[in-house]
Amino acid sequence: MKCLFCDHPRSQNRHGKTSKGSQRYRCCSCKQTFTDTFDTVYYRRQVTAEQARTLLQAHSEGSSLRGVSRTSGLAYGTVVSIIRASSTKLMLL
DSSP: OOOTTTOOSOOOEEEEEOTTSOEEEEOTTTOOEEETTTTSTTTTOOOOHHHHHHHHHHHHTTOOHHHHHHHHTOOHHHHHHHHHHHHHHHHHO
8 A cells, every 4th residue: 555645655554443443554654644545535434435426326316415415314514525525536636
């Protein structure tokens, strides 16, 4: 795994687990810690990849944000946050 901060090619040092149970890594070069989901849409969110995919698909098919919120069971703010984060990620590509 490559370090997301300094692009060091070998930063596979495990550095414990987060409170949610996901693996944490530490870079040998810059000493920063990060998880697998760092710099993704799922970072620091309590939604699964399947939930986010369903949410984004429903929104792209024309459902309103409040409708997506009702059908998914997620809060309106969470739905808006995921859609904004994914659109920002796509703009950077």
